[in-house]
Amino acid sequence: xxxxxxxxxxxxILLFSSLMVIFSRKPVNSxxxxxxxxxxxxxxxxxxxxxxxxxxxxxxxxxxxxxxxLFTVMLLNLNKETEPRKPAMFKVxxxxxxxxxxxxxxxxxxxIDNTPHNFSDNSIGLIKNLGKVLxxxxxxxxxxxxxxxxxxxxGTLMIGKKE
Amino acid sequence: xxxxxxxxxGISIQSYVWLCSILFTIGVVGVLIRxxxxxxxxxxxxxxxxxxxLLAAFSVYRNDPSGQVFVFFIMVVAAAEVAVGLALLxxxxxxxxxxxxxxxxxxKW
Numbered sequence: 001x002x003x004x005x006x007x008x009x010x011x012x013i014l015l016f017s018s019l020m021v022i023f024s025r026k027p028v029n030s031x032x033x034x035x036x037x038x039x040x041x042x043x044x045x046x047x048x049x050x051x052x053x054x055x056x057x058x059x060x061x062x063x064x065x066x067x068x069x070l071f072t073v074m075l076l077n078l079n080k081e082t083e084p085r086k087p088a089m090f091k092v093x094x095x096x097x098x099x100x101x102x103x104x105x106x107x108x109x110x111x112i113d114n115t116p117h118n119f120s121d122n123s124i125g126l127i128k129n130l131g132k133v134l135x136x137x138x139x140x141x142x143x144x145x146x147x148x149x150x151x152x153x154x155g156t157l158m159i160g161k162k163e
Numbered sequence: 164x165x166x167x168x169x170x171x172x173g174i175s176i177q178s179y180v181w182l183c184s185i186l187f188t189i190g191v192v193g194v195l196i197r198x199x200x201x202x203x204x205x206x207x208x209x210x211x212x213x214x215x216x217l218l219a220a221f222s223v224y225r226n227d228p229s230g231q232v233f234v235f236f237i238m239v240v241a242a243a244e245v246a247v248g249l250a251l252l253x254x255x256x257x258x259x260x261x262x263x264x265x266x267x268x269x270x271k272w
Contacts, residue, residue, distance in 0.1 A: 022190075057215075124223065149242075159254050
């Protein structure tokens with residue numbers, strides 16, 4: 001019962017902060033609300049007993065990626081309300097499109113089986129088990145991510161360099 | 164910890180499907196209605212996160228750790244993508260003095 005309540009509280013925080021991300025005028029406020037939503041998602045991970053993902057989500061998303069966003073917003077001096085508005089008609093059409101998309105998702109996923117699941121082995125989200133899976137079954141993709149990061153570093157340097 | 168897991172059975176996977184669908188939709192609407200490229204980028208991050216949350220939820224409900232490994236890989240790819248994307252945005256701003264996506268329509272027609 002307690003965790004159901006926690007689920008709804010976290011969901012309300014998550015949805016509210018996500019709406020504020022796309023509706024707040026200043027980009028800095030959007031970044032800060034996105035950090036709040038990332039913490040809410042980490043709370044959801046903890047509720048699911050996925051502790052590794054919760055910690056990685058805070059470190060990588062709320063820590064590294066959002067700092068990068070904040071740096072860029074402040075570097076570009078974007079904290080002005082200079083963004084020209086799109087026409088209201090376009091916004092209404094966009095929201096209707098989004099609602100149709102949500103209806104499609106929910107309709108498509110409505111038929112999944114809702115049988116009670118057994119939580120006999122509830123430790124799959126712990127670092128020990130995930131590490132075993134990662135280094136046994138997914139060793140090659142894990143090593144390939146280092147190549148991806150190297151390519152990303154080189155690409156970022158090449159793009160960001162002044163000619 | 165055991166109490167959390169046993170009480171988790173009160174939350175059905177359907178709730179997570181609803182939550183993540185709505186979150187993904189908010190991201191799509193954000194991409195559509197904003198003209199600031201950074202906010203568009205943040206909306207894309209939000210969509211990635213909703214998919215992550217649903218993957219983790221299914222992984223826990225199905226007792227399969229592969230889902231959480233996939234979430235980990237999605238986070239890795241998102242980190243690389245953000246680094247390159249923000250470098251592109253800084254470069255665009257340096258060349259055009261704006262990041263309004265309506266001015267970036269050279270590839271549109």
